[in-house]
Amino acid sequence: MKYFKYKNLFTLIGGILILITSCTKDLTDVTVVYENNFNNGDPKGIVTAGWLSDFAFGVFPFNKITNYKNLKMLGVFNNTRIELDVPKLPEHTILKVEFDLYLHDSWRNDLWILNIDGHNRLLTGFSNDSNIPQSYPNWFNSGPTYPAGNQAQEIYLPGLCSLKDNKRGTSKYKIVHTMQHTTKTVKISMSDAGGNKNDTCARSWAIDNLKISALKN
Numbered sequence: 001m002k003y004f005k006y007k008n009l010f011t012l013i014g015g016i017l018i019l020i021t022s023c024t025k026d027l028t029d030v031t032v033v034y035e036n037n038f039n040n041g042d043p044k045g046i047v048t049a050g051w052l053s054d055f056a057f058g059v060f061p062f063n064k065i066t067n068y069k070n071l072k073m074l075g076v077f078n079n080t081r082i083e084l085d086v087p088k089l090p091e092h093t094i095l096k097v098e099f100d101l102y103l104h105d106s107w108r109n110d111l112w113i114l115n116i117d118g119h120n121r122l123l124t125g126f127s128n129d130s131n132i133p134q135s136y137p138n139w140f141n142s143g144p145t146y147p148a149g150n151q152a153q154e155i156y157l158p159g160l161c162s163l164k165d166n167k168r169g170t171s172k173y174k175i176v177h178t179m180q181h182t183t184k185t186v187k188i189s190m191s192d193a194g195g196n197k198n199d200t201c202a203r204s205w206a207i208d209n210l211k212i213s214a215l216k217n
Contacts, residue, residue, distance in 0.1 A: 031090050034212040038072045041065045050080035051197045066206055068102065068160060068170075075206020076104060076160060078199055081191035082207075088184065092214035095181035097188060099210040100153075101173045104160035106203045108132045110194030111140055114177060117187055121177050128155075128163075128171055136173075161201035181214075188212070 036044045043063035052058045066075050074082070089095075097116065109125035109132055125135035133145035149155035152171045159169020195203045 028094075029216045031092070031214045031216075032211060033089055033214050034084070034086050034210070036074075036210050038065055038074050038208060041072065043074060045086075046074065046082050046084045048077070048080060048082050050077065054197060066160075068104075068206070069157070071208060073100075073102060073206040073208035074210075075102070076200045076204035077192065077206065078195065078202075078204050079193060079197045081189055083187065083189045086186050086188070086212060089186060089214050090216070092216045093180065093182060094178060094215035095186060096176070096178045096213040096215060097211075098174070098176040098213075100208040101175050102170060102206045102208065103128060103173070104170045104204045104206070105163045105201070106195070107134075107171075108194075109134045109140075109145070110192065110203065112192045112205065113190065114175065115189045115191070116177070116179065117181075117183070121179065122175070126171070126173075128159075128168065130168070160204065162203075186212070 034044070036042070036046075043065075046063060048060040048063050049058060050060060052060075064075055064077075065072055095116070097114075101112075103112075103126050105128065107126050107128040109127045111123070111125055113120055114122040123139050124137070125140045127134035127148035130148050132148060134148050134150060135141065135143075135145055137151055138144065138146075149168075149171050152173050154172040156167050157170035157172060158164055159166050163169030190207065192205055
């Protein structure tokens with residue numbers, strides 16, 4: 001009788017182990033290849049290019065770190081492009097890019113772009129003006145528009161400069177982009193266009209909590 005009980009117990013344990021193995025063998029292996037919350041003021045390889053004057057576009061000798069509502073973030077930018085090269089990626093099949101995007105002050109469906117390895121992955125327009133609809137989450141001039149602040153995590157945030165006394169002067173979006181990817185390096189850029197050049201008080205953007213992950217099944 002005891003042998004029978006032990007035999008049943010061992011069979012049960014073996015079944016549980018087989019079940020656990022079958023459930024975990026297809027789990028995705030995730031490797032974070034870049035992460036930055038900018039709290040220490042280090043852009044960690046991000047290069048900023050923009051209008052050095054009204055006629056010259058070039059690489060800035062520094063990267064900006066802005067304090068907004070007791071948070072440090074990379075920015076603020078206006079008619080500017082930021083670029084990041086991440087080398088030596090592990091073997092992977094999927095790339096995931098995620099970050100918080102802050103849009104400060106007078107956005108009126110102005111253009112914003114996420115580009116990965118030379119291909120636009122998001123080319124859209126955002127608006128903070130309740131009277132002007134925005135393209136996001138659709139691409140710019142493609143499909144219907146939506147109310148300003150559509151799909152934002154927060155819209156009732158004070159502006160940074162020109163709308164600093166306006167409770168709807170900044171909107172915050174969580175941008176997550178996942179794509180098939182197998183190469184050993186990745187180049188990511190973000191940029192905007194619209195409004196007057198170098199006028200960050202009128203309209204600007206910043207990012208926070210940038211995280212890039214390589215996934216393998």
